[in-house]
Amino acid sequence: MSRGTAAERIVPPPLVAASRQRRFVSGDRVFSVIAYAAAGLIMLIAAIFIIALLVPALPAVTKFGLGFFTSRTWDPVRNDFGALAPIYGTLVTSAIALLIAFPIGLGAALFLAEDARLQLLRGPLSFLIELLAGIPSVVIGLWAFFILTALMRDHVDPFLNHTLGFLPLFRGTASGYGFLTAGLVLAIMVLPIMIALSRDVIRAVPRELREASLALGATNAETTWSVILPYARVGITGAVLLSLGRALGETIAVTMVIGNNVQISASLFATGYTLPSVIANEFTEANGNVYLGSLFYLGVVLVVITIVVNVLARLLIWRFSGSARATA
Amino acid sequence: MKRVLMAASMGASILVAACGGTTATNTPATGAGTPVPPAAALQGTGATFPAPFYDAARFAYNLKYSQVTINYNPLGSGAGISALTKKVVDFGASDVPMNPTELTAAGGADAVVQIASTLGTESLAYNLSGVSNGQLKLTPQTIAGIFLGTIKNWNDPALAADNSGVTLPNQAISVVHRSDGSGTTYIFTDYLSTVSADWKSKVGKGKSVSWPVGQGAKGNEAVATTIKQTPGAIGYVELAYVLQTNMTQASLQNHDGKFVIPSPEGATAAAGQYLSINPTQFSIVDAPGPKSAPISGYSWLMLYKDQADKTKGTALVDFLDWLVTDGQQYALNVHYAGLPANIVKDDIISLKTVTSTGTTLLNVPAPS
Numbered sequence: 001m002s003r004g005t006a007a008e009r010i011v012p013p014p015l016v017a018a019s020r021q022r023r024f025v026s027g028d029r030v031f032s033v034i035a036y037a038a039a040g041l042i043m044l045i046a047a048i049f050i051i052a053l054l055v056p057a058l059p060a061v062t063k064f065g066l067g068f069f070t071s072r073t074w075d076p077v078r079n080d081f082g083a084l085a086p087i088y089g090t091l092v093t094s095a096i097a098l099l100i101a102f103p104i105g106l107g108a109a110l111f112l113a114e115d116a117r118l119q120l121l122r123g124p125l126s127f128l129i130e131l132l133a134g135i136p137s138v139v140i141g142l143w144a145f146f147i148l149t150a151l152m153r154d155h156v157d158p159f160l161n162h163t164l165g166f167l168p169l170f171r172g173t174a175s176g177y178g179f180l181t182a183g184l185v186l187a188i189m190v191l192p193i194m195i196a197l198s199r200d201v202i203r204a205v206p207r208e209l210r211e212a213s214l215a216l217g218a219t220n221a222e223t224t225w226s227v228i229l230p231y232a233r234v235g236i237t238g239a240v241l242l243s244l245g246r247a248l249g250e251t252i253a254v255t256m257v258i259g260n261n262v263q264i265s266a267s268l269f270a271t272g273y274t275l276p277s278v279i280a281n282e283f284t285e286a287n288g289n290v291y292l293g294s295l296f297y298l299g300v301v302l303v304v305i306t307i308v309v310n311v312l313a314r315l316l317i318w319r320f321s322g323s324a325r326a327t328a
Numbered sequence: 329m330k331r332v333l334m335a336a337s338m339g340a341s342i343l344v345a346a347c348g349g350t351t352a353t354n355t356p357a358t359g360a361g362t363p364v365p366p367a368a369a370l371q372g373t374g375a376t377f378p379a380p381f382y383d384a385a386r387f388a389y390n391l392k393y394s395q396v397t398i399n400y401n402p403l404g405s406g407a408g409i410s411a412l413t414k415k416v417v418d419f420g421a422s423d424v425p426m427n428p429t430e431l432t433a434a435g436g437a438d439a440v441v442q443i444a445s446t447l448g449t450e451s452l453a454y455n456l457s458g459v460s461n462g463q464l465k466l467t468p469q470t471i472a473g474i475f476l477g478t479i480k481n482w483n484d485p486a487l488a489a490d491n492s493g494v495t496l497p498n499q500a501i502s503v504v505h506r507s508d509g510s511g512t513t514y515i516f517t518d519y520l521s522t523v524s525a526d527w528k529s530k531v532g533k534g535k536s537v538s539w540p541v542g543q544g545a546k547g548n549e550a551v552a553t554t555i556k557q558t559p560g561a562i563g564y565v566e567l568a569y570v571l572q573t574n575m576t577q578a579s580l581q582n583h584d585g586k587f588v589i590p591s592p593e594g595a596t597a598a599a600g601q602y603l604s605i606n607p608t609q610f611s612i613v614d615a616p617g618p619k620s621a622p623i624s625g626y627s628w629l630m631l632y633k634d635q636a637d638k639t640k641g642t643a644l645v646d647f648l649d650w651l652v653t654d655g656q657q658y659a660l661n662v663h664y665a666g667l668p669a670n671i672v673k674d675d676i677i678s679l680k681t682v683t684s685t686g687t688t689l690l691n692v693p694a695p696s
Contacts, residue, residue: 076509077532145550150557175502175558177543260507260544271543277507281546284404285509285535287430 053299060293068297074262081294083301085262089272093254094247096183097190101243105194110224113202133192141253144185149176149257157269172267177259180268185253190243197242201235202228241313248306251276275302367395368643374408374421377511377566378446378627384658385651396643405511412630418644420630423511425607441682442607442630443675445651447665449595450516450623451570451577454562455555456482462589464578465490472524474501474562477541482560504554504563507544509535515625516564519613568663582622583614594621595665603670638684645679645690
C-alpha cells in the first residue's frame with residue numbers, strides 16, 4: 001500500500017518534458033526494486049528464523065513428538081521433557097494479566113479521551129502512561145521481586161483467601177511468588193499499551209456520531225456504551241491482542257516472580273513456569289541435543305501460540321466488522 | 329548491582345595493593361621465575377561461579393603485564409564449553425569438566441587440557457527469626473529430607489533431634505533453589521546424591537534437575553534475596569554470597585560426624601583429602617576429615633592442547649600458570665579457597681603439555 005501511494009507522489013504531472021519524465025520513470029523503477037527487496041528481505045528473515053528454530057528442535061521433536069504437549073515432566077537429569085506445565089503457566093499468567101488490565105485500561109482510556117472536565121489532568125496523565133510504557137521490564141521485575149512479592153504474601157493473598165477461599169483458585173499457602181503475582185506484573189506491563197491504543201481509537205470516533213447521539217437525548221454513559229464503544233470495538237480488540245502478545249512473550253519480569261517451578265496447580269497462589277522463563281533459565285547450561293532441542297521446541301510452541309492468537313484475532317475482527325475495516 | 333559494587337571495591341583494593349607492593353612490574357622474571365609473556369589479547373567465557381575470582385585475577389595480571397589483556401565473559405558453563413568447541417574463545421571455563429561426549433565434539437580427550445582453577449564451597453542459608461548464624465544444625469539426612477519434601481515444617485522431630493537448645497518455630501519450610509542451570513546446583517545435587525540413596529534414585533545430579541519441592545530463583549543473588557525476604561526459607565548459596573550479604577547459615581554435619589560452618593578453610597580441608605583429581609574423578613563432596621566442608625567443589629578451565637597462534641598460546645599458558653600459583657591470593661579475597669599444592673602441581677604438568685607446532689609453550693621447571 002505504501003508503495004502505491006509513494007509511486008503516486010513520484011509520477012510527474014503530464015506537462016513535464018519527455019526527457020525529464022523518462023528519468024523519473026527509471027527512478028520509479030529503482031524505487032520499486034528497493035521496495036520489493038525490502039519486502040523480500042522481511043520474508044527471508046522470517047524464513048531463516050523459522051528454520052533456525054526448527055532445525056535445532058529436531059532431536060526433541062523426533063524423540064517426544066506430540067507427546068511433548070501432554071507431558072508434565074521436565075527432568076534434565078533423565079532427559080525427559082514435556083511442555084504442558086510451561087504452556088499452562090504462560091496461558092494462565094497472560095489471562096490474569098488481560099482480566100486485570102482490560103477493565104482498568106478501557107476505563108482509563110475513556111477518561112483520557114472523553115472526559116473534558118479534567119482537561120488539566122489529561123496531559124500529565126498521558127505523559128505518565130507513556131513513561132510507564134518506557135520502563136524496562138527488568139526494572140519492573142526488580143520492583144516486583146523486592147516489593148510486590150512481600151505485599152502479595154502478607155496482604156493481598158491472605159485477603160483473597162479469606163474472602164474468595166471457597167474457590168480452588170484462592171486456596172493454599174501463599175509464598176508471594178506464583179501465577180497471581182506474575183499475572184499482576186504482566187497486567188502492569190501491558191496497561192500502557194492497552195490505554196494508549198484504546199485512547200487513540202476512542203478519540204478517532206467521528207464527532208458527528210457523538211453529537212447525534214447526544215442530540216437524540218442519550219446521556220453521556222449511554223453514548224459511550226451504545227455508540228463509542230461499538231464503533232471502537234475493532235481497535236480495542238487490536239489493543240487487547242497487542243497486549244496479549246507482550247504478555248505471552250515477557251521473560252525477565254515473570255522469571256523473577258513466578259517461582260520457576262514445573263508444576264500445574266489450580267491455585268493461583270502456587271508457583272509455576274512460563275515458556276520464555278524456562279528458555280531464559282536453562283539455555284546457558286543446557287547440554288546434549290535432546291535437552292537443547294527441547295528448549296528450541298518450547299520456542300517453536302511459543303511462536304505457534306503467538307501465531308494462533310493472531311489468527312484468532314484476525315478472524316474475530318473480520319467477523320465483527322467485515323474485511324473493510326479489518327486493517328485496524 | 330551487588331556484584332558491580334563488589335567488583336569495583338575489589339578493583340580498588342587490588343589497585344592499592346599493586347601500588348603499595350611490587351614496584352618492578354615490567355621487569356623480566358618476576359614472580360615464580362616465569363619469563364615476560366608476549367603481547368596478546370585473550371578471550372575467555374564460561375562459568376559464573378568463579379567469575380569474581382577471574383575478574384580480580386585478570387585485573388591484577390594486567391597491572392603486572394600491561395601488554396596482556398584478558399577478557400572474561402561469564403555466560404555460563406555450557407556457553408564456555410560450546411564456545412571453546414567452536415574455537416571462538418582462547419579458553420573456556422566450567423564448574424563441571426567436559427564429559428566424554430563434549431570432548432569428542434571438541435576433537436577428542438587428547439585435544440583439550442582441563443585444569444582445576446579454584447575451589448569453592450556452598451552454604452545452606454536460612455531465614456528463621458530467633459535462630460542466629462550457625463545455630464541451626466543440619467545432618468545429611470535432614471538436608472535430603474528438606475529438599476525431598478519429606479521434612480515440611482521447622483518443628484519436625486528429625487530437626488529437633490539435632491537441635492536441642494534451639495527453639496524451632498512451627499512454620500512451613502520454603503525451599504529455594506536455582507532455576508537456571510548452574511555448577512552450584514551440580515555440586516549441591518552431587519552432594520545429595522552421595523548422601524541420600526532416595527535422592528539419587530528419585531532426582532539425581534545435574535546442573536538442572538527436576539526439584540521435588542520449592543521455588544526457583546535465577547542466580548546466586550536472587551536465591552540469596554528470596555531467602556532473605558521469605559520467613560521460613562532455606563536454600564543453597566555460594567559461600568561468597570552468604571558472607572558478603574551477612575546471611576545466617578547452618579552448621580553442616582560432615583562425613584566424620586562433626587558439625588562445621590562452611591568456610592574457605594573447610595573447602596581446602598575437604599580438597600586435601602583427595603590426593604589427585606582429574607576431569608573424570610573430580611567430586612570432593614562429603615569428604616572425610618574433621619574440618620571438611622561437605623558441599624565443596626572445583627571449578628575448571630579448558631584450553632586446546634595444540635595452540636594455532638604461538639604468541640597467543642604462550643601468553644595464555646603463562647597467565648594460567650600464574651593463575652594457579654601467585655594468582656590464587658585473589659581467590660581468598662573473594663571467599664574462594666586456594667588450590668591444594670598437589671592440584672597446583674597437576675595443573676602445571678597439564679599446562680606443560682600445551683604446544684604450538686610441536687614446541688612446548690610453558691617454560692617453567694616441572695614441579696617435583
